[in-house]
């Protein structure tokens with residue numbers, strides 16, 4: 001992964017360096033937490049990729065649940081309990097599910113409340129012939145989220161109606177001691193935990209993300225290797241090249257000068273869910289105490305044809321992070337003898353070359369409009385590069401929260417809607 005910011009961030013090197021210097025004490029603290037390698041600090045999620053015991057537990061349980069017949073993993077969870085897994089799954093598989101209808105196992109994500117989705121999932125269950133074709137992973141850190149509880153009940157009822165006892169096809173992932181944990185223990189349902197101090201949006205490298213991915217045969221080692229390598233870079237001192245600290249410093253400096261929107265402009269459509277994962281990470285980590293930067297997600301080149309005008313010609317209230325892949329996985333070429341001759345510069349060009357020209361054209365337009373931006377160039381989309389990117393962004397958020405002087409790891413106002421919902425449901 002390359003992270004580029006010089007000149008294009010439109011800030012002086014001195015001001016960036018000064019801000020990074022102010023992070024040095026915190027960098028030292030993070031290094032101590034990494035050295036301790038425990039789960040006793042709020043930033044402990046950065047130790048997850050090194051947890052070999054966790055990997056063994058997750059892979060052990062997954063190997064018991066994976067069968068030759070497994071076709072669907074139903075992941076029931078919302079927010080931090082599903083966004084990270086969905087980001088990774090969509091990047092490598094989910095985005096192509098329509099094009100690869102016979103590739104199994106697939107993950108079906110149930111998060112919000114939607115009766116049509118549930119009705120259709122019930123029909124899908126009804127059509128299965130063996131309970132080994134399905135596995136349910138219900139994930140809730142708190143163990144008491146309304147949407148997750150309702151989806152779980154509906155799916156469990158449909159499965160028992162069809163197959164009788166299906167407890168061996170259910171796995172719960174939750175905090176030790178939660179209501180969900182207690183019920184799983186009582187009913188003999190397999191249960192995985194995550195460390196108490198690892199919040200949902202920082203939990204992708206815990207059992208929350210690792211177990212469902214293991215169940216579809218995903219290469220966890222590569223994902224975690226990417227995260228491990230990136231952690232080392234993001235623990236570098238203020239005087240070295242620390243991508244997370246630099247990125248946080250730039251976002252912070254722009255935010256104090258009133259640029260409070262961070263648009264993640266992703267020129268890889270299969271990474272849209274990754275953008276949404278980041279949206280939660282930034283939204284919940286620093287959107288509090290009347291502070292915050294609003295994260296948005298745009299997809300290139302699609303959104304150039306929808307919001308490109310606004311971005312290039314509207315208010316200068318955004319700092320953009322452009323994300324693209326440097327190397328194509330496949331070689332697809334426009335034929336030499338084109339049939340329709342609509343655009344004369346494309347014959348014999350690789351699709352990647354065309355996309356790259358669009359990326360370069362967009363960056364050049366942003367430069368001409370004097371708009372600040374950053375560039376994250378992924379080598380290509382792979383388990384490893386996703387691990388790198390996610391670790392980079394989680395550590396960026398720790399530094400950014402520190403600079404903004406907010407409590408990065410809580411989300412007190414999310415509780416407001418949860419409590420209200422439960423109160424209203426009580427009266428129905």
Ligand code: PA5
Nearest residue numbers: 079080081140141142145200201
């Ligand atoms: O980041 C968070 O804490 C939230 O978005 C939660 O992940 C979300 O509300 C789901 O909570 P739970 O995992 O407890 O069901």
